[in-house]
Amino acid sequence: MVKILHALSLTTFVFHLSFTLAISTGRRVPTPPLPILPLPTYSQLKWQQREIIMFLHFGVNTFTGYERGTGHEDPAIFDPVGLDANQWVSAAVDAGISLMILTAKHHDGFCLWPSKYTDHSVKSSRWKGGKGDVVREFVDAAKARGVDAGLYLSPWDRHEPRYGHNLEYNEYYLAQLQELLTKYGSLREIWFDGFKNSSALNVTYYFTEWFSMVKELQSSINIFSDAGPDVRWVGNEDGAAGTTCWATINRTSLSIGNASIEGYLNVGDPRGTDYLPAECDVSIRTGWFWHKSQSPKKLSELLQIYYNSVGRNCVLLLNVPPNATGLLPETDVHRLKELRNALNTIFSVNLAEKCSMKASSQRGGKGGGFGPENVLDGDHLWTYWAPGDEDDGEDPWIEVRVADGGIRFNVVRIQEAVGLGQRIKRHEIYVNGKRIAKGTTVGHKRLHRLKGGVVQGSVVRIRISESKGLPLISSIGLHFDPFWQPKDGS
Template identity: 45%
Template sequence: MKKTTYLLAALLSCNMAVGQQISPYGALPSKAQVAWNDLEYYMFIHLGPNTFTNKEWGHGDEDPRVFNPSRLDARQWARTAKLAGMKGIVITAKHHDGFCLWPSKYSKHTVRESAWKNGKGDVLAELSAACKAYGLQFGVYLSPWDRNHPEYGTPTYNQVFANTLKEVLTSYGPVFEQWFDGANDGTKKQQYDWPLFHSVVHKHQPNAVIFSDVGPGCRWVGNEKGFAGTTNWSTLNVKGFSPGAGGPPAQSLNEGNEDGEQWIPAECDVSIRPGWFYSPETDNKVKSVTELLDIYYASVGRNGNLILNVPVDREGLIHPNDSTRLMELRRVLDASFKDNLVRKAVITATGTRKNNAAVKTTFLQDGNPATYWATAENVQQGTITLTFPKPVTFNRVVLQEAIALGQRVKAFSVEILENGAFKEVARETTIGHKRILRLPDYTTTVVRIQLLDAKASPVISEVQLFQAPEQVERPQIRRDKAGALSLSGAADTELRYTLDGSEPQYHSARFTAPVAFAQGGTVKAKAFLPQGKAASETATAYFDVAPAKWRIVPAPGINEAEAAKAIDGDPATVWVTKDIKTTEKHPHELIVDLGGELLLRGFSYTPPAGSDAGGVVYGYACYISQDGKSWGDPVANGQFANIRNNPVMQTVLFKAVSARFIKFVAVNPANEQENWTSVAELGVITHDRPAER
């Protein structure tokens, strides 16, 4: 990416006298990248045949007529995004299955062949118009992987994809972001022509920021949890890397590279539900406000942008559970950042640059990211002091650098005056576009921001302090192997719960000791402050039959005590097969005696929560038996799509059948370099799972 100093004229236009002008440092953002960073928070929408087939990665062989969102309303999506405080929408115009949400002339797998609007509809046209009506930016995701197109895997496909890309980029108005990933067919490889694809974007949408593992506009953050590193540089080394499997190491994606070759800031992608596409089974698994706040502070608050996926349901609407949660989050964020206490302070600073009218301490509190304060040239430390006429209480600190001049700060601390001496309350590393610190409540009359180290003279655009309202922590719901249900929460709260699916109230049953819940069902719980003065969000958990009577069936090489971790009701314990010697590449399997005959409707596989264990299963087969000897054909087999990037519990349904034994076979791993298996929990599905509406 060409380095540019496009904002210098604007930033230095404040009647700057001839004097200590600020020299740009390192790789610099383009005008489009600065504008992109200012968006901070926008919506991702996954919609397609997968919405109707309960798949994350469709195979491209689905009947296009399955796509029929009968009440599709793109204005509802845009209105929801606007009310949530989001600044734009990126939609999956074409996912890996190849299905196009517009009537592409380069494909026969599109809305034209669908049942929706008798083939006369165009989702992209409706959404781009809705975004324009609500003042939102419009962006598109097009996957180069196409599991439907007959030319995929041939030398001519890259031009087909380039033509498809041009079709979208020239038909629906301005595009603020072009989203690519490097996913590729595991058996029919296609060498993607990234220079060709990028040239199409640059020609037809020159202001679009291109997303991929290596940008060039913005980068994947290395996980699908929405968390950037606590150290996060907007610069990245890209030589020798490519999107997808050839991408930089996860740590580089998460933290960037200090003095990286190009300005490629982090975008944090995460779904409001466990999966990316809508599924009725996840209606009661929408992330809580507490979880979304954690994500917000770990993305926008760590020098990244947050793209939050809100999947459209089968009617073509954002589900009420999702929109309600978005509005709840908006209310908390508005309340948290309502009153900038720094506006009441007198600001002083050390080492201020002389003879430059564009550099003023007052600019630190004007709310304008294009104005700034800076130290003198080659002065890489400084202190910003906020003095208040009377004590203020705060628990949030917001800092911003003037990134048009480069990212500079390597380390900083926050101090308060307490009992006549300064006390350090936080010490962190990078700032970048925005850094937000969540702290306990502190009351003081003086706050100091110590700029401890920098790559070049620090250039700070904003310093802000806020007092965010207290949040009552949502309780945690657990159940052990025997089926005993327990709740946990903050020490000063009372936990109330229901077992019939109703909403907990202060008069609901109070949790004081574990409750027998072996047959399973829906549990809802809330934490209340004393006398019910305030309550947390509702925590919801669904349990099937408890594994109280289950046992591991002995098999060669299987350590039964270790394997039992897969059926102990505790996802924190993991069965790992690294030490099992076998003759085949991926033979690992687990046989479980359920202790009695059950009517099985499916099974669940929970991978390890972290990445340390490895061995996440991608390809699977599931068998059932009455006697543990005769197995027959698998009742289910396939792949857990996208599980490597999104390692959450997977559920697989099959035709109901009675059995006493179940066998889970790990056919192949999500990471081809790992020839072992990890299972945090293996469960069965015996109930018709509820879907809230």
Template identity: 40%
Template sequence: MTYKLVNFSAFLSIFLLFSCAEKQEVAAPEAVGPVPTEEQLAWYDMEMNAFIHFTTNTFTDKEWGYGDESPSIFNPTELDVNQWMNTLEKAGFKGVILTAKHHDGFALFPSEFTEHDIANSPYKEGKGDIVKEVAESARAHDLKFGIYLSPWDRNRADYGQDSYVTYYRNQLKEVFENYGPVFEMWFDGANGGDGFYGGADEERKIDKTVYYHWPETLAMVEEIEPNVLFFSDAGPDLRWVGNEEGIGGETNWNTITPDTLYAGQAGITELLKTGSEDGTEWIPAEVNTSIRPGWFYHKAEDSLVRDAENLFQLYFTSVGRGSTLLLNIPPDRRGLFHENDVEALLGFRKILDSVFAVNLAEKASISADSFRGNSASYNAENAIDADPETYFATDDATTTATLEIELKKEEALHYIVLQEYIKLGQRVEKFKVSAWENNAWKEIAQGTTIGHKRILELKGINTTKIKVKITAAKASPLLSNIGLY
């Protein structure tokens, strides 16, 4: 009996030792560099937002109004913001940014601080408020609402003086206090030039780096709307991508150093497009373009609307390069999205739904050459489990990785989707994708950055296996999703 008891005790000790070892948690990777805020993370998941340019320019056939337009010309006879929002909802957009005031200074809301507004137009006999209509309809269609209130105003007699900055802030207060919540405040670099300016008809130049007192102005807005994202050429939350063609950088770092973004800098547009691997702030690029050649409606452009296939390609050069797409759709003089625009948008949605209907990786098997601490919390299966909060990771000292996905049967693959776990920073610098063909691996795609989402074409290759190889990273790579379509 003594002999058996001694051996049982030894067995129990060994069992407990191994049990404790199995339960010992492997430490999660530490964040590397700047990381996104909760608001920025939600912005990525929106993927596609709509821009709406609509003002007196719609009726004068101009892109930039001079500021001398009479409010009496603004008279949409069939305006229906629900038609706008119905279309956007069906097309899969998640937010809408309305141009509440463009450079001409005409306000689409009744403003206490100017006569150059919708209250002095024939629309609804001066009782209309399009900002209110859009904000309410957007929320009814589960779309987030944002605004663009142009800092430049070619109508104001005091533009260039301190009193105008007070006026601009007063209108920002009106918009944010009366129509919130507002998810994004959009403003651009068009500041100063020729204009009406209350009858002066002259050119005015301002130093846009100091004139608006941006730190104080944005702090005022943030006090009203703490969760707002500020977009401008240099952020502070979202940056311009450097072009208006809808093309994000194939190399696209979400980080950038803001004080490197100044007017006249050589290579500034390329820097905005690619970001900086060693940037000090997380300021992702927003990819903006219009469904038409212009930003406002022009009848002459009815035949020049981007078609569904073109919009699908824009998705790849924006969302598919780790950014979001901000697509402008301008209402016509009736106050409706034109039939050609609507047809293109809904056709675009059909293509997206068809292409990404079935993720073949979800029912595949996957393996990796190594994973963090040999812990199931970080193994390769986390990259195909459809859970964005789990991820594959390597040990801290390992900055390369190879993952192989084996399908149930041979499939024709057209696209691969890769996503990093960016809550802990952006890491991947270079990667390759190979397919198993004729009993050998054949490289079929490669790239640099991944970020929130990277989509690459695989051109319909028939295969049973795909290999993703991270060949360089600034720290241990973290992949939250691999999709095959």
């Protein structure tokens, strides 16, 4: 019996040893490459995926016709008798917009909520007998439709007597910031700027204290300013990023209200130690506030802005100002719908989806999980093509191949797996061996609207000529834009 048990134990040992050896000598599952720092936060990734967000400039300027109020306006002039925040939100929803930012206080100091720290607010207006609260109606309407809300609280206050006294004014500003961040639910973006004209009183804004309090009260919110810390200004109000636009930058080189850094903000920095993507702000009209004499920009202009902002690794903040009645003008609402319908027409069909993919190499070899087919799935962030660590000295490339005939397109879309860091420095696009476009950065999204117009081909190759580490491409699209008719190839 002892011999039999000993034989069984030996057999069991040999079996386990064989199993362990089989596992240890088996093919390893390839792992993702190391990220390249700095990386975006979860909130930054969600913000970038919105692509278009809405600004709402509204206040006493809506009734005076000014762009920048004096601070001496009589609050009684504010009387939007037909105000309907639900109409604002419906227009945003129909345009595919998921975040709206309201000017709770502009430079004139008039507050769209009944702040207990000043009478220069809606409580001194004729609207609703002084019992109204625009901020409350705005955030409630947004929440009811599943739209996120954000607020802008201007640091420059031309009405408040404490402006010009550092300690007193900063305490006043922080008190109002606390009101907005504690009484109106969860916000997704808070908007700061450092603008003031040359004749304004000299005040030092305590941005460090402001930002710390914002994060204390709402940790998941994104803070926008020239210096972030979550979202940076693009450096102009034209809605245009640089043709090179890094989400990375050095925050130590930034300061709020400093005009000398606008070029740096526009381009970013490939050696930047901070992940701080850019937001492109522009108004649908000439002015930021509603003026009866103005009309919305043409669809062709808005499409150009989209390609120059979202198509260059940024988010577009499009201002749509309510009128003196308290409604978004029908012309503006119609133009928003036109823009959404145009974008759906262009990008709802990816002509590459029915094609086959080929690449110079892939991490882990065939079947390793990082093949070129990943660029055609529905995940534009966490599945991606990664070339092998060694590409035989050749620039890595990925190809779209058409089985029969060819495809006609005039827009090429490329997206990086930015969750592992922005990497691509230079790239080129070829159709049937002929170069049709070249560019630098890609980031979350790069759109090439081809200068020569529509091309037709059976092999479309994207070559990465320079990158920080391995380039990781999460999505590729070939699209047809019927609104794009370049003249003389320009």
